[in-house]
Amino acid sequence: MRRSTVCGMEHQAGRPRAERARRMADVLRQQITDGRFDGGRLPGEHDLGRQFGASRNAVREALALLCREGLITRRRGVGTVVVLPKYGHGLDRLTGLAEELTGHGTVTNEVRAAEEVAVLPAAIAARLEVPATAGGVYVERLRWLDGLPLSLDTSYLTLPLGRAVIAGDLVGRDVFALIEEAAGGPLGRAEVAVHAVGADPDTAALLGVGAGAAVFALERLTRLPDGRPVDVESIRVRADRMTLRATLHRTAAPGPGV
Template sequence: MTPLLDPSQPLHGQIRDWLRGEILTGRYPPHARLPSEKALMSQFGVSRITVRHALGVLAQEGLLSTVAGKGSFVAPPKPAQALGRLQGFAEAMRDQGYLAHNRVESLQERPASAAVARWLALAEGAPVTEIRRVRHLDGAPVSVDLTYVPVELGRRLAQEDLAGRDIFAIYEQDYGIALGYAELSIDAVAASAELAARLEVAEGAPLIHLERMTYTRDGQPLELDWIHYRGDRFRYRLRVEREGGAEG
């Protein structure tokens, strides 16, 4: 029996942490079957409810999936997009062997809110185009995208295949717009009922929220995005380098 030695932490939390460590260190590689609930109950001397609680948390984190009648299996690595490179979603996923597709929910003109107007350098109430999409990877929903662009640009985009193409690709390949840089802000949020339904997750499930303002090469505001990603199916990756040495 594996002893649980941290009295300050609930039993299910200790089992969760032990299993997480076994997965992250490679003891159980992707697609491997984890010990059965009965085996874990015997190993730790706990109830089935405790074991299921631990497994449920790991499933919410995207580390494992449970198949009825077969058990729990280690999930494959989540798709990742590098933060240090300005890419369209489909472009980044294609490089990793995934098939991306968009479901366009709506494309409409509306008055710019104060926040949208500020980012796009427009007057509040000026017309902008709002695009709502759900992005899919290999047929499963992974993000909900809310995009705002100046209305003249939006009228051109309304004629394009937004279900099958990245908007970034349309800018560069069709319109000759040179993309320059983007300002990003990332935080973690809980799924609202509306987002949960569109992403096919439970209300309150963890999501990654990205705010991105993209500019042309000459610094003109181009596109504002507010994107919510499923935390169990997507991650961002960033490489950082140290400059200079420690002082003192």
């Protein structure tokens, strides 16, 4: 089968148009999330076809895929433009959202709940390694970036640190900063799990997306330097506004037979 390299990609002649369109969409998606298009405007169909060595039909099919994902919009007389800028959030460093997005926009917080609870849910108590009857603090915030909803963050915190957090500035500061201020030093580490879910109707309404729209679900357990867990978080992030990033280092591969 004849092979050719276009735009740094290896293409195989004769592949189904749907597969060529998917490959093209993969590259364009990466460029969109990297902010590679000045002003958020993509090149025209002719230029994209030339860059990728693809037919106009394949280009249109690739763009249609990105339209259905909500990444771009196409309007006559305007062209193809990115719907919303995507912001990166690193997963290889323990940071709060406002801290991570410094210089990329204005983060504001709508505090929906900040209250002490007498009995923790059993699953939360197990993660915090305390009896359920020890109680804790519950915080729920809707977080906005440049006037648009970005994430719905809920936290269960241990006492007495939780009390100090809800006595602090939850509107203007990250929870991590408030915890560290109360603890008198930096946090230690966190375990994070990320998966994709369809937004339930209530979450969708708060985030300004359609019910069932894809959102990132982050479950994070944060610990102090001595290993004590202090914060169990459940975060729902609009997938059309955020890219999760990490820099990973490969260790030496195990030898044969290991």
